[in-house]
Amino acid sequence: MSESIVITSGKGGVGKTTSTANIGTYLAMKGYKVALVDTDIGLRNLDVVMGLENRIVYDIVDVVEGQCRLKQALIKDKRFDGLYLLPAAQTRDKSAVTPEQMQKLISDLKEEFDYILVDCPAGIEQGFKNAIAGADRAIVITTPEVSAVRDADRIIGLLEASDLHDPLLVINRIKMDMVKRGDMMDIEDIIDILAIDLLGVIPDDENIIISSNRGEPIVTDEKSLAGQAYRNLVERLLGNDVPLINLDVGNGFMGRLKRLFKMA
Amino acid sequence: MIKEAIKIQGTKEGLVIVLEEDVDIELLKEKIVNRIEKSLNFFQGATLTVRVKSLNIKEENLEKLKDFILDKYGIEVQIKNFQEKHIKNVTDDEIFNGLEEGITKFHKGTVRSGQVVKYHGNLVILGDVNPGGLVQAAGNIVVLGTLRGIAHAGFTGNKDAVIVASSLRAMQLRIANVISRSPDKEDANDYPEVAVVKRGKIIVKPLYHLNDLW
Numbered sequence: 316m317s318e319s320i321v322i323t324s325g326k327g328g329v330g331k332t333t334s335t336a337n338i339g340t341y342l343a344m345k346g347y348k349v350a351l352v353d354t355d356i357g358l359r360n361l362d363v364v365m366g367l368e369n370r371i372v373y374d375i376v377d378v379v380e381g382q383c384r385l386k387q388a389l390i391k392d393k394r395f396d397g398l399y400l401l402p403a404a405q406t407r408d409k410s411a412v413t414p415e416q417m418q419k420l421i422s423d424l425k426e427e428f429d430y431i432l433v434d435c436p437a438g439i440e441q442g443f444k445n446a447i448a449g450a451d452r453a454i455v456i457t458t459p460e461v462s463a464v465r466d467a468d469r470i471i472g473l474l475e476a477s478d479l480h481d482p483l484l485v486i487n488r489i490k491m492d493m494v495k496r497g498d499m500m501d502i503e504d505i506i507d508i509l510a511i512d513l514l515g516v517i518p519d520d521e522n523i524i525i526s527s528n529r530g531e532p533i534v535t536d537e538k539s540l541a542g543q544a545y546r547n548l549v550e551r552l553l554g555n556d557v558p559l560i561n562l563d564v565g566n567g568f569m570g571r572l573k574r575l576f577k578m579a
Numbered sequence: 580m581i582k583e584a585i586k587i588q589g590t591k592e593g594l595v596i597v598l599e600e601d602v603d604i605e606l607l608k609e610k611i612v613n614r615i616e617k618s619l620n621f622f623q624g625a626t627l628t629v630r631v632k633s634l635n636i637k638e639e640n641l642e643k644l645k646d647f648i649l650d651k652y653g654i655e656v657q658i659k660n661f662q663e664k665h666i667k668n669v670t671d672d673e674i675f676n677g678l679e680e681g682i683t684k685f686h687k688g689t690v691r692s693g694q695v696v697k698y699h700g701n702l703v704i705l706g707d708v709n710p711g712g713l714v715q716a717a718g719n720i721v722v723l724g725t726l727r728g729i730a731h732a733g734f735t736g737n738k739d740a741v742i743v744a745s746s747l748r749a750m751q752l753r754i755a756n757v758i759s760r761s762p763d764k765e766d767a768n769d770y771p772e773v774a775v776v777k778r779g780k781i782i783v784k785p786l787y788h789l790n791d792l793w
Contacts, residue, residue, distance in 0.1 A: 357693060359711075368710065369750045369760040393763065405693045405711045 319421050319431040320552075321450035323474075325466030327437030329458045330487040330517070333527055335434040336364045337534040337545040338454075338552070343398035344535070345549070347429040350389065352401045352421075354446040355436035356411055359403035365392065366530020367400055376404035379416040385423055394535070399428070409441040414448035421449025439473060447474065453482035454514060459489050459500040464508055471511060483514035485548065490519045491562045515548030517541055518562045604640045608647070615652055628657040674736040675699065675717030683718075690714055690728065699735070710750055719743070729753065730774075738776045741792055747772040752781050 322335045332355075339351045353361035356376065362368045373388035378401070385401075392398035401424075404411060424431045435446035447453065453474050457467040467484075474482050486505055493499035506513055520541035526533040534545040543560055550557045611627075627648075645656050675681070682700035690696050690704060692711030702716035705723055712728035714720055717735040719742070726744035731753040733740030738755040748767040751760050752774045759781040771786040 366763070369763075371751075372758060406695050406713060 317425040317429050317431065318451050319425065319433060319449055320452045320454060321433040321435050321447050321479075322454045322456060323435035323443065323446060323470055324437065324456040324463070325439065325470040326457075326463045329456050329463050330485075331437075331456050332360045332364055332434050333523060333532075334454070334456055334485060334487065334517075334545075335361060335432050336527075336532045337542075338549055339398060339430070339432045340365075340392075340395065340532040341534045341546055341549040342430050342432075343392065343395040345553075346397070348397040348427065349430045349432065350399050350401060350424050350428040352424070352431060352433045353403040354412070354417070354433055354442060356403045356442065357405065357408045358436065359405050361434050362390075362400060362402045364527050364530060364532070365400055367392065367402075368530075371402045374402045374404040375420070376407050376411045379412050379420060385420070394531075409436070409445065412445050414444050417445045417448040419449075439469070443470075443473070447477055447479060450479060453479045454485055455482045455509075455511070456485045456487055457505065457509070458487050459494070459502075459505060461500070464500065464505055468509055471509060482511055483552070484509060484511050485515050485517065486513070487517045488519040489516055489562065514551055515544060516559055516562065517544045517548070604644065608644055611644075611648065611656070615648070615654060619652065627654050675733070675740075676737065677701065678718050678737065678739055678741075681718055684716075686714075689724070692728075697734075708749075716740070722747075732774075742774040743771065743786060745771050747774065747783060749774075752783070754781055757781050 322331050322338070324331050332353075335351055339349045343349045351361060351365070352375065353359050354375070355361070362371055367390050370390045373383040375388065377383045378385050378388045389399040389401055392400065421431055421433070431449075433446050433450060436442035455467050455470055455474075457463045471482055474480075484506070486502060489502070490499055494501050502513070502516060518540055520533070520539065522536065522539050523533050523541050526536065526539075533539050533542045534549075536542045540560070540562070544562075547557045547560060615627075648654055648656050677700060683703060684696075684698040684700060685703045685705060686696050687705050689706040690708045690712035692709055695713045695715065696702065696704070697713075697715040699717045701718035701720075702714060703721045703723065704714060704726075707724035708714055708722055708726045708728040708730065710727045713731070714722070714728070715731040715734050717733065717740075718737065719740050720730050720732045722730070722742075722744040724744075725746040726742070726749045728749065729751045730742045730744075730749055732742045733755045734753070736755050738757070740754055742749075742752055742754065746767065746769060749761060751758060753759075754774065754776045757776050757779065768785075772783050773786050773788070773792070774781055774783045775792065776782075
């Protein structure tokens with residue numbers, strides 16, 4: 316039984332694309348057949364984060380316009396079997412695809428894949444409407460900032476209005492030392508406002524930037540704390556009970572030392 | 580003397596009205612009607628071809644204009660884009676053969692992500708082509724900067740077309756229907772290089788190997 320999940324946030328730059336890449340990669344590492352769909356037409360990024368940019372010949376707009384078959388546009392990942400990317404077009408805009416076409420596309424993909432992850436563009440306009448059109452479930456990404464939480468709240472309301480109930484929350488880029496000092500919103504504060512189930516918390520980690528630039532999702536890095544957080548998040552998505560990892564380690568020398576021993 | 584914006588020529592495709600300037604639908608109508616009324620007998624029964632330099636007119640308006648003239652004077656009018664006819668071998672179905680010497684476009688500036696520069700001839704980019712940018716030419720492509728995006732030479736089918744760049748770091752190179760992508764671990768060279776099709780594959784070499792071009 317296959318499932319389509321849209322990854323959305325409202326606000327830009329909170330980690331939708333990075334999360335899509337990491338969740339999809341780990342699902343594939345666990346043996347599922349996964350299709351990643353980039354719906355950010357005109358501002359595509361998922362291909363870059365996956366390191367597959369130079370393989371794009373056809374894209375999502377070519378598929379819906381009938382210029383190529385769906386299979387021709389799907390790009391096989393260079394590391395994991397069963398992981399495929401359907402890239403967005405870069406030379407078009409969001410109006411090149413309609414929600415009806417997206418629904419058809421997702422249902423076609425469902426015949427081949429266990430999971431279809433849809434990377435949603437920022438905003439609440441047509442790109443958002445396209446992205447959620449064929450989705451069974453939604454993951455809402457936010458960061459511990461008031462503005463991001465505000466936008467997440469708006470998105471949750473819009474998802475509910477489109478009959479996408481019970482979205483799951485991912486809090487990205489949390490800095491425990493700042494939370495401790497009272498300079499950053501706590502996990503509790505965010506859940507208090509948004510009142511949806513928490514799927515995972517990803518610590519702020521500069522290695523994510525490095526791995527995104529290299530086109531290698533951090534979830535493949537055994538030693539990375541953020542990678543571990545993504546792996547746990549996927550386990551919870553699959554229905555397994557995994558506690559939140561203790562992110563409460565400082566960034567000083569002792570903190571790094573402690574982390575080293577914990578991970579070893 | 581004021582340059583006449585409308586000329587009449589007799590060619591093998593019949594009588595041709597050439598409009599040198601950009602026109603809107605009203606002006607086009609006025610010009611054609613004026614011309615026909617001036618010498619109605621001359622035009623009677625002929626097919627009239629109108630070529631305009633740039634056609635910023637909706638298809639349905641053109642149809643209305645054609646019907647109007649057909650009804651009023653019994654003259655059939657064809658309206659064609661000026662440029663299309665002046666470039667030889669330019670339609671998508673025909674292979675462009677002007678590689679050594681042919682019509683060329685010079686594009687000023689950087690081609691950025693999401694931008695497409697397409698030309699039915701040879702194409703020279705006076706700038707860079709960034710990742711996500713696409714340059715397409717029926718003939719050769721020369722990039723006088725760094726080519727980081729996608730270049731498609733000979734897109735109407737000419738496999739002899741070449742791609743030249745001062746610095747060739749393209750994401751993808753396409754010549755006619757042959758595609759190659761950049762290696763995942765790339766060591767880019769800082770001297771000019773040329774990409775050609777050899778035995779069905781695209782190969783890249785330093786630009787001074789010019790003997791086997793075309």
